[in-house]
Amino acid sequence: xxxxxxxxxxxxxxxxxxxxxxxxxxxxxxxxxxxxxxxxxxxxxxxxxxxxxxxxxxxxxxxxxxxxxxxxxxxxxxxxxxxxxxxxxxxxxxxxxxxxxxxxxxxxxxxxxxxxxxxxxxxxxxxxxxxxxxxxxxxxxxxxxxxxxxxxxxxxxxxxxxxxxxxxxxxxxxxxxxxxxxxxxxxxxxxxxxxxxxxxxxxxxxxxxxxxxxxxxxxxxxxxxxxxxxxxxxxxxxxxxxxxxxxxxxxxxxxxxxxxxxxxxxxxxxxxxxxxxxxxxxxxxxxxxxxxxxxxxxxxxxxxxxxxxxxxxxxxxxxxxxxxxxxxxxxxxxxxxxxxxxxxxxxxxxxxxxxxxxxxxxxxxxxxxxxxxxxxxxxxxxxxx
Numbered sequence: 001x002x003x004x005x006x007x008x009x010x011x012x013x014x015x016x017x018x019x020x021x022x023x024x025x026x027x028x029x030x031x032x033x034x035x036x037x038x039x040x041x042x043x044x045x046x047x048x049x050x051x052x053x054x055x056x057x058x059x060x061x062x063x064x065x066x067x068x069x070x071x072x073x074x075x076x077x078x079x080x081x082x083x084x085x086x087x088x089x090x091x092x093x094x095x096x097x098x099x100x101x102x103x104x105x106x107x108x109x110x111x112x113x114x115x116x117x118x119x120x121x122x123x124x125x126x127x128x129x130x131x132x133x134x135x136x137x138x139x140x141x142x143x144x145x146x147x148x149x150x151x152x153x154x155x156x157x158x159x160x161x162x163x164x165x166x167x168x169x170x171x172x173x174x175x176x177x178x179x180x181x182x183x184x185x186x187x188x189x190x191x192x193x194x195x196x197x198x199x200x201x202x203x204x205x206x207x208x209x210x211x212x213x214x215x216x217x218x219x220x221x222x223x224x225x226x227x228x229x230x231x232x233x234x235x236x237x238x239x240x241x242x243x244x245x246x247x248x249x250x251x252x253x254x255x256x257x258x259x260x261x262x263x264x265x266x267x268x269x270x271x272x273x274x275x276x277x278x279x280x281x282x283x284x285x286x287x288x289x290x291x292x293x294x295x296x297x298x299x300x301x302x303x304x305x306x307x308x309x310x311x312x313x314x315x316x317x318x319x320x321x322x323x324x325x326x327x328x329x330x331x332x333x334x335x336x337x338x339x340x341x342x343x344x345x346x347x348x349x350x351x352x353x354x355x356x357x358x359x360x361x362x363x364x365x366x367x368x369x370x371x372x373x374x375x376x377x378x379x380x381x382x383x384x385x
Contacts, residue, residue, distance in 0.1 A: 006341060007071065007383040008349055008357065009052065011040035014375035016054045018072040021370075025347055025361050028370040034075050035066045042336055044118045045071075045383035052383070053141055055115030055127055060084050062106065063115050065127060065141050071383075078141060080115070081108045107144065117336070119171030122178035128168030132159065132185045136197065147197050155188070155202055162186035162219075162229045162248070163294060169335055170233045172243075182243070182258060187219065187229035190245070190258050203258035204228060219248035220271075226252055226261050231274045232335040236283035242313065246276040246288050246335075253314050264314025269301040275338035279363070280346055284313040287340075287348055287364060289333045299330040307348070309364050323367035324358065331356070336379035343384075351377030 008019040015033025040056040050071035057063040062083030066075045089096035090103070117128035127135040127144065134147040150156075159166055170184030179196045182203075189204040204225040219227040229248035236242040243254040249272070250265040265271055270290040279285035287309050292301045300306060305324035308317045331352035341347040348360045355374035360367045 006347075007045070008339065009043035009045055009054075009072075009379075009381045009383055010351055010357065010371075010374065010377055011043050011054065011056065011336075011379035012355075012375040012377050013039050016040045016043055016066070016072070016075075017371075017374060019357055019371050025341075025343070025359070028359075030371050030374070031072065033375075034068075034072060035077070038064070038066070039114075040066075040378065041114060041116045042118050042379045043381055044120055045381070046120065047383055047385040050385075051140065053118050053120070053125065055118045057081070057083065057114045059113055062086065062110075063108075063112055063129060065115055065118070065144075067141050078144075079106055080135075080144060081112055082106050082110055083113070108146070111146075114167075116167045117169045117171050119173060119181075121173030121175075121181070126171050126181075128171055128183065128185075130165050130167040131161075132166045132168040132188065134168060134171075134183065134197070149193075149198055150183070150191065150200055153191070153200050153202070159185065159188035160228075170230070172233055172235050174235065175237060176239075180257075182233065182235065184230040184233045184245070186231065187227075187248075189226065189228040189230055190233065192258050203254075205260045207260040207262045215249065217249055221249065221263070226250075232276050232338075234276055234278045236278050237280055238283050240283040242278075242283045244276050244278060244286055244314070246273045248272065248294070251276065251288055251314060262314075264310070267310075267317040268308055269306075269319075272298075274333060274335040275350065277338050277340050277348060280340060280342040281344075282311075285309065285311045285363075286314065287338070289338065289350065291332060297330065298332045303327070303329050305329045305331070307350070307360075307364050307367070320360075320364040320367070322365065323360075330354075334378055336381075337377050339380045339382045341382045341384050347382075349380055349382065351380045353377065 010017040015037045017032030043054040045052040052068040054066040062081040064079040089101035112129035114130040119126045125137040135144045172182040174180035183191045219229040227249040233245040252261040272293045277287040304326040306319040331354045338350040357371040
């Protein structure tokens with residue numbers, strides 16, 4: 001579908017929003033909320049067709065995936081599990097009528113409460129849930145199947161929930177090889193498949209275990225592995241094969257598909273943060289947003305916001321502050337709330353739990369807020385064409 005605009009797909013605790021601009025990335029407009037005010041954890045889109053998918057839900061609604069075939073103007077819902085509203089409706093005919101409730105069983109009963117992540121690649125749509133399961137759709141979300149090979153992984157009995165629960169929050173595809181994909185689960189770590197999801201290998205090994213021991217934090221590296229509470233992960237879009245992750249205790253780089261990880265946290269003001277972002281053309285340029293730690297409030301160190309950039313694959317870091325609040329800044333940027341476009345120079349975007357969207361059109365050198373007063377922002381993705 002031809003377009004002359006760029007859309008930021010923003011998931012919030014009170015629905016989906018589309019923040020749009022022309023291709024010159026100016027004159028931003030906020031449209032929403034969509035999806036009937038459902039909590040929306042993640043939104044992805046297909047730039048060719050303009051189709052969007054938004055995953056979310058919770059204890060009240062149950063889990064579901066919303067779909068728009070007109071770039072966010074209208075939406076339809078596929079419910080996957082039941083919530084408290086179904087129990088109410090089953091016992092209150094008036095309430096059932098008011099919400100258009102049906103007694104027809106939902107495909108996954110009460111197996112999970114939320115969709116936490118979505119990923120579309122090589123003709124398949126995947127969804128990660130809370131508690132952690134992987135779903136796959138081969139018809140763009142009309143129907144779903146559970147990927148039993150992950151649920152039956154030999155390590156599954158040892159997976160422990162992070163502070164937000166046991167969630168499958170990151171789905172990464174190899175752009176060239178449809179059989180390769182990676183998952184991030186908190187707090188079970190990184191899982192990789194090289195046979196299209198038929199089997200999975202757990203990949204959390206430290207490249208230099210002896211140098212990474214001795215931390216007291218329960219999410220820190222130990223026993224030869226990185227901390228299993230991975231927060232976000234990306235694969236470089238070029239042929240370098242570099243992967244990066246921000247986890248609960250550091251930023252890490254892998255050059256072998258996640259089989260081993262190097263600690264690249266030195267130079268950052270803290271070991272804690274949520275998102276990681278890679279330049280669309282330079283695999284050695286990355287961005288992250290350090291926070292002061294889970295027990296210290298999860299806000300920028302010294303209450304002064306900064307995005308930190310490395311141009312040498314994490315060997316050194318520089319803080320980028322121009323246009324960001326430097327006094328009394330207590331916001332949090334969550335794991336899926338940072339995105340980028342493919343323009344030159346590349347645009348970088350992030351959303352905060354205080355409802356602001358910040359944009360940099362010069363790869364982080366300067367920043368401006370392009371949307372304010374939204375609900376708590378859970379995710380940001382870019383759709384451009």
